Amino acid sequence: MGKYVVVSISEMQLSDNRQDTIITYSLGSCIALVIYDPVKKQGGMIHLMLPDSSIEKDKSKIVPCKFVDTGVPLLFRTLFKMGSHRNNIVVKVAGGSSVMDSTKYFNIGERNYAAIRKMLWRNNIMISSEDVGGSKSRTVKLFLESGKVVISNSQEEYEI
Amino acid sequence: MIKMSDIIADIEFLPPFSKVAQKALEIIRQPDFTMKELSELIIYDPALTANILKVANSALYARTQVVSDLQTAISFLGAKEMSSIILLSAANKYFEQHLEGYEVYHGEIWEHSLSVAVNSQELKYLEPEIDDSTLFTAALLHDVGKLILSKYVLEKLDEINELIRTEGVNFITAERKIVGFSHTVVGAAVLKKWNFSKTICEVAKYYKNPERVNNPYVNIVAMADFVSIMIGKSSQKDGLAYSGCAPLFTRYKISSRQLDVIITRCADRTKELIENLNL
Numbered sequence: 001m002g003k004y005v006v007v008s009i010s011e012m013q014l015s016d017n018r019q020d021t022i023i024t025y026s027l028g029s030c031i032a033l034v035i036y037d038p039v040k041k042q043g044g045m046i047h048l049m050l051p052d053s054s055i056e057k058d059k060s061k062i063v064p065c066k067f068v069d070t071g072v073p074l075l076f077r078t079l080f081k082m083g084s085h086r087n088n089i090v091v092k093v094a095g096g097s098s099v100m101d102s103t104k105y106f107n108i109g110e111r112n113y114a115a116i117r118k119m120l121w122r123n124n125i126m127i128s129s130e131d132v133g134g135s136k137s138r139t140v141k142l143f144l145e146s147g148k149v150v151i152s153n154s155q156e157e158y159e160i
Numbered sequence: 161m162i163k164m165s166d167i168i169a170d171i172e173f174l175p176p177f178s179k180v181a182q183k184a185l186e187i188i189r190q191p192d193f194t195m196k197e198l199s200e201l202i203i204y205d206p207a208l209t210a211n212i213l214k215v216a217n218s219a220l221y222a223r224t225q226v227v228s229d230l231q232t233a234i235s236f237l238g239a240k241e242m243s244s245i246i247l248l249s250a251a252n253k254y255f256e257q258h259l260e261g262y263e264v265y266h267g268e269i270w271e272h273s274l275s276v277a278v279n280s281q282e283l284k285y286l287e288p289e290i291d292d293s294t295l296f297t298a299a300l301l302h303d304v305g306k307l308i309l310s311k312y313v314l315e316k317l318d319e320i321n322e323l324i325r326t327e328g329v330n331f332i333t334a335e336r337k338i339v340g341f342s343h344t345v346v347g348a349a350v351l352k353k354w355n356f357s358k359t360i361c362e363v364a365k366y367y368k369n370p371e372r373v374n375n376p377y378v379n380i381v382a383m384a385d386f387v388s389i390m391i392g393k394s395s396q397k398d399g400l401a402y403s404g405c406a407p408l409f410t411r412y413k414i415s416s417r418q419l420d421v422i423i424t425r426c427a428d429r430t431k432e433l434i435e436n437l438n439l
Contacts, residue, residue, distance in 0.1 A: 008431075009391065009392060009427060009431070010427065010431075025265065025392075026264075026265075026268070026392045026393075026394070026396050027392055028389055028390055028391065028392040028393075028394065028399065028400060029390045029391075029392075030391065030392050049423065049424065050420050050423065050424060051420075052420070055417060055420045056424065063428075066424060066427075097400050098400065099386065099389055099390070099400050099403070100328075100330055100400065100401055100402055100403050108390055108420070108423070135400040135401055136399065136400060137394070137396040137399035137400060139396075153264070153396060153399075154317075154396055154397045
């Protein structure tokens with residue numbers, strides 16, 4: 001039986017049950033990274049809050065999925081452990097909004113997106129599609145059967 | 161556009177804010193109050209009594225023994241914690257309805273309100289002189305106007321979104337232009353009707369425009385609201401369609417890095433509260 005697998009803030013979820021749908025609700029400036037292996041029909045999603053774990057002084061308290069620098073490698077490693085090969089993985093990114101007319105200085109959404117791009121670029125991983133920025137809230141779904149990633153909010157719903 | 165008389169009628173229709181809760185908060189504010197006088201008052205509100213016991217026995221306080229009587233629970237929790245629980249318990253019932261004008265999922269505004277209350281406590285150090293309990297109350301009830309305005313906003317949501325899209329105005333301006341009132345002004349009217357202090361009413365009225373008043377409570381709640389939106393704890397329909405309050409962060413000399421620290425702490429505390437309180 002398929003189910004909704006919910007990803008809370010600062011968490012990741014993976015599944016190899018092709019009937020599952022992985023979902024995260026209401027991304028603001030947070031960013032969701034979705035990775036999917038169409039060969040094995042398995043994948044995962046992480047709901048990241050901030051770019052850099054170095055702000056956490058007590059290293060033992062670091063929640064890895066909260067930060068781009070610690071969360072992204074963990075998500076990939078977990079999918080590798082489930083048997084996926086890096087060449088097969090499709091990567092999509094969504095979120096990273098900003099409050100209207102907020103200054104660059106506080107633009108956490110943009111910083112999150114920049115951190116993800118930099119990390120993927122360094123590791124020669126391409127983003128196949130994305131829906132980032134703006135001032136909207138996003139709910140993101142990954143359908144394991146098809147690999148489709150669907151974004152929705154109160155006004156619209158579309159695939160990326 | 162709706163008329164002022166419609167809004168007033170709707171406010172009249174809201175159940176009054178718990179008198180027991182308000183009296184209890186007053187008692188706690190007295191420096192020489194006794195646990196006995198507080199428990200003698202609270203005992204008349206069975207829902208509140210149950211909630212206090214539930215919190216005292218929750219995972220937030222890893223106690224080995226079950227607390228089963230009110231007075232023990234009160235003395236164990238202490239005054240500050242008590243005023244938060246009393247307020248949370250009394251406010252909770254107003255947010256039980258699905259506020260479709262603002263929420264995609266039921267409960268978004270209640271979680272946002274809890275988050276702003278938690279965040280305001282985290283930011284309180286910026287204004288050490290202000291009163292904890294007043295700040296908590298103001299933060300928790302800052303969006304109370306949405307209770308009234310939700311149905312009107314729902315009717316006009318397409319027009320509101322269109323105005324935001326075409327003219328780049330924020331949600332409050334769009335509410336005012338299309339519906340006739342903003343949830344901030346209506347919120348202040350509700351709180352005034354419930355006899356909350358001028359400071360608390362002012363927070364509801366100005367938290368989206370803190371530059372219009374010189375009120376430290378407004379400033380803290382404005383920043384707490386901003387942090388809550390950043391961590392995705394806002395109602396989704398109006399969500400991020402607001403102007404930032406960057407000048408305040410500059411004024412309080414909060415660097416971008418400090419803001420990251422504040423955000424991560426606030427997100428952790430909010431999660432903890434929502435998981436544990438579940439009132």
